[in-house]
Amino acid sequence: MTQHFLPIGPNGEPQIEVHLRRSKRARRISLRVSRLDGRVSLTLPQRVPEKEGLAFVAQKADWVRSQLSDLPGEILVDLGASIPFQGELLDIALGSAKTVSIESDMLLVPSGRKAVGRQVEAFLKLQARERLVAASDRYAQALGRPYSKFTLRDTRSRWGSCTSAGGLMYSWRLIMAPEEVLNYVAAHEVAHLDQMNHSPKFWALVERLYGPFQAERRWLKQHGEKLHRYRFA
Known part of the structure; x- marks a missing residue:
């Protein structure tokens, strides 16, 4: 290159x-x-x-x-900004608790600790891990094939992947997408445990695990890039 x-x-x-x-x-x-x-x-x-x-x-x-x-502008995650969480926009504000929490349409961040953006990022990663592990476990059990490894990354070219050794990887930014989209991606990657391709048989398996997925796939194509606008530095 x-x-x-x-x-x-x-x-x-x-x-x-x-x-x-x-x-x-x-x-x-x-x-x-x-x-x-x-x-x-x-x-x-x-x-x-x-x-x-x-x-x-x-x-x-x-x-x-x-x-x-035409690219969407960057958004610095800080007090007064808004950020999507499972498809719902939350306003970032100071809270009285010792940890980041959600209250109504607010994402409350403790004061006097490390930078707001870093706290929000850590919270999102934790939530993404919990939900993606649960979804992966659910679909892997339905498939009858366990995965060997689970990894979260901040990938820019793909939302998830599955290795030939059965390792699953996901972008933690999926926690900002609607819950159905996150679940679809988990079903997609788990389906690769059985079908390491994108053949008609693979897509039939995704639909068996998740159900109709066209709307979720379309959402990622139309809105997925916006999830990379957020900067946490």
């Missing part, structure tokens, strides 16, 4: 970092702007000269800048 930069735009827009990679499978030049983190990726077939690829990017500079300008 090599890095290049689009030049400063005609109206003073800053340079844009472009990540270039080559692919044996690629049949044509492709340019992608990630909706999750704004990463600009240029993929070239093996025999296409780098110069040709960079010329293609230069031709698409206006499109790239347009895509970047």
Whole structure:
């Protein structure tokens, strides 16, 4: 992977970092702007000269800048901000308890402790672990296949994964999505314990474990990127 930069735009827009990679499978030049983190990726077939690829990017500079300008802005998690929890927006405020808690439509954070954002992040991770473990256990029992390992990460390219050794991994940001979406992702990954593919047989298994899932899958495609807007530093 090599890095290049689009030049400063005609109206003073800053340079844009472009990540270039080559692919044996690629049949044509492709340019992608990630909706999750704004990463600009240029993929070239093996025999296409780098110069040709960079010329293609230069031709698409206006499109790239347009895509970047449409990305949702970041939200710093702090007092007075709002954050989704299982699909419901909660206002962050100070509370009198010694731990983070939910009261009505408020997420209450103790005062005099570490930074608000870090407290909220720790609370969300704990809640995500509890709910995702429970969902994974439930679907694994229904499938009749145990998983070997459970991991939470802050992944940007996928909401979950299942290894060939039976290890399940999830993005803890799923706790911000509606409960049904979190459960669908758990059923999806548990189904991979039996079917390590996305064949019709796999999707039939997901539906057997979870039920109709099209609405939840659609929600992730339409709204999932927004869950990465929140910064906890």
